[in-house]
Amino acid sequence: MLDSLPSGNGLKMLMKRALKLKDPLLMKMIRNISQHDGPPKHLFIDYVGDLAAQITPDENEEYVIECLGTLANLTIADLDWELVLKEYNLVPYFKDRLKPGSAEDDLILEVVIMIGTVSMDDSCAAMLAKSGIIPAIIELLNDIPAIIELLNGKTDIIPAIIELLNGKTDIIPAIIELLNGK
Incomplete structure (x- = not known):
């Protein structure tokens, strides 16, 4: 599944599923992917708004932790x-x-x-x-x-x-x- 990450399809599929299910474990996997520098990190720019929208007091805390962690990994200069x-x-x-x-x-x-x-x-x-x-x-x-x-x-x-x-x-x-x- 992650073989298609550079093209963005793998990440798109993972993000869509994680956001739909609000699954902390799936979001943890996405967070781990976001830790790696290089071209795939820029693919996360498309999801900054989706991730930020999850950070509310009403969301499951474990899920919010993973969303915050993913965002915090996005050390992209033009963000x-x-x-x-x-x-x-x-x-x-x-x-x-x-x-x-x-x-x-x-x-x-x-x-x-x-x-x-x-x-x-x-x-x-x-x-x-x-x-x-x-x-x-x-x-x-x-x-x-x-x-x-x-x-x-x-x-x-x-x-x-x-x-x-x-x-x-x-x-x-x-x-x-x-x-x-x-």
């Missing part, structure tokens, strides 16, 4: 993440999931990873910083694995955070302390 976040109203969803006790750790982690991915776009990072999501991320400082994931190769949002905070908090020393392993 307009700011438009996606606005069109599918994802920032309020992210903020709600970052509240303590509002979601399972796996979902919170996927939200953090997704924030890191979309923050590669400077305008999107600035939009997130202005959205008020930063205090929710700061709250995660109490959850060491989540903050390490945010900082592990996903540091693109940090300049926007620094600019927004402009010395108004002790977050910078806390981040440095975490990076130094203390």
Whole structure:
């Protein structure tokens, strides 16, 4: 089935079935495919809207985790993440999931990873910083694995955070302390 992936037919068939059945295991397989760099990754651009539309509080959490994970793997330079976040109203969803006790750790982690991915776009990072999501991320400082994931190769949002905070908090020393392993 995946032999036809480069032509897009295999992915089209998988996506159609996963979206119709809302099957977390099938979406997990799609997510694994999305991890691979190269030409097949660009085939996912056609499904960004479909995947983003699945990210709602009403959907099965396991399914949402896989949809978020698939989107977070799409590190494609010409993808307009700011438009996606606005069109599918994802920032309020992210903020709600970052509240303590509002979601399972796996979902919170996927939200953090997704924030890191979309923050590669400077305008999107600035939009997130202005959205008020930063205090929710700061709250995660109490959850060491989540903050390490945010900082592990996903540091693109940090300049926007620094600019927004402009010395108004002790977050910078806390981040440095975490990076130094203390």
